[in-house]
Amino acid sequence: MTETTPFQIVLFDSTSEALLAEKLFKKASIPHKIIPVPRHLSSDCGVCIRFSSPDTARVRSALAEGGTFRDITPLG
Amino acid sequence: MTHQIDARGLACPQPVIMTKKAIEAGKDCAVIVDNEAARDNVCRMAKSQGCEANVEERGGCFHIRVTRGAGRKTQESVMPATGPTVVVFPSNCMGKGDNELGNILIRAFLHTLSEITPRPDVMIFFNAGVKLTTDGSEVLEDLHTLEETGIRLLVCGTCLDFFGLKDRLRAGMVSNMYDIAETMLSAGRVVRI
Numbered sequence: 001m002t003e004t005t006p007f008q009i010v011l012f013d014s015t016s017e018a019l020l021a022e023k024l025f026k027k028a029s030i031p032h033k034i035i036p037v038p039r040h041l042s043s044d045c046g047v048c049i050r051f052s053s054p055d056t057a058r059v060r061s062a063l064a065e066g067g068t069f070r071d072i073t074p075l076g
Numbered sequence: 077m078t079h080q081i082d083a084r085g086l087a088c089p090q091p092v093i094m095t096k097k098a099i100e101a102g103k104d105c106a107v108i109v110d111n112e113a114a115r116d117n118v119c120r121m122a123k124s125q126g127c128e129a130n131v132e133e134r135g136g137c138f139h140i141r142v143t144r145g146a147g148r149k150t151q152e153s154v155m156p157a158t159g160p161t162v163v164v165f166p167s168n169c170m171g172k173g174d175n176e177l178g179n180i181l182i183r184a185f186l187h188t189l190s191e192i193t194p195r196p197d198v199m200i201f202f203n204a205g206v207k208l209t210t211d212g213s214e215v216l217e218d219l220h221t222l223e224e225t226g227i228r229l230l231v232c233g234t235c236l237d238f239f240g241l242k243d244r245l246r247a248g249m250v251s252n253m254y255d256i257a258e259t260m261l262s263a264g265r266v267v268r269i
Contacts, residue, residue, distance in 0.1 A: 015177065015180070018180065019180065022180075033187065033217075034180055034183040034184055034187070034214075035183075035184055035187045036184045036187065036188055038089065039121075039124070040088075040089045040092040040093075040117055040120075040121055041089060047180055047181075076090050076092075076093040
């Protein structure tokens with residue numbers, strides 16, 4: 001497998017967590033995209049937030065300001 | 077033709093993605109994975125694609141034989157339409173109830189539309205739906221991707237004018253009620269968001 005994963009996704013336990021997290025992304029001006037949770041992953045919330053892998057540290061610190069999420073995982 | 081996929085040591089969801097690509101390329105495959113989660117995920121995905129998945133455990137690894145079965149998902153299983161498929165966006169939200177939720181849903185929907193088949197032939201935006209096509213819309217990237225695949229995007233000119241957005245159109249073409257009505261009435265099916 002030589003493919004790299006340019007994107008990561010943040011998974012949530014609820015849609016309200018996703019909405020709140022998106023506000024934190026916007027506040028920190030981190031480029032992102034709302035996408036459905038990929039079919040092969042399971043999550044109680046149907047949407048997740050996709051962002052560029054190099055922004056992972058920024059995302060973690062932005063979400064530390066009151067955001068809750070289940071996991072951050074590479075988007076294959 | 078059996079396609080060999082050695083997915084040992086790869087983190088989820090890589091084994092699933094590799095297998096899915098092979099299935100989509102019309103190949104049967106023999107997949108090797110080294111953990112139960114990957115085995116279950118590959119099998120579940122294969123079945124969702126209408127394939128058979130037979131697992132054998134050998135030497136601590138799982139050998140999964142994925143065979144494209146008779147129950148294979150095909151385009152024929154999709155209801156045939158005699159005219160173009162038209163998706164209409166009467167609002168910049170998906171569904172009614174809560175606008176914040178509707179905004180999230182429509183973004184997820186448009187992202188998905190560019191990844192799945194069948195695709196629409198035409199997308200029509202009217203009333204607040206035109207806001208999806210103008211400056212500052214969060215779905216412009218998706219709309220451009222869809223346009224590049226040949227989908228026509230018709231945007232109601234009356235509506236752009238009403239919202240003062242006429243010079244801020246960033247995706248699709250300004251259209252009028254004749255085009256919009258004719259397109260909807262000659263459609264094989266109309267999907268309303």
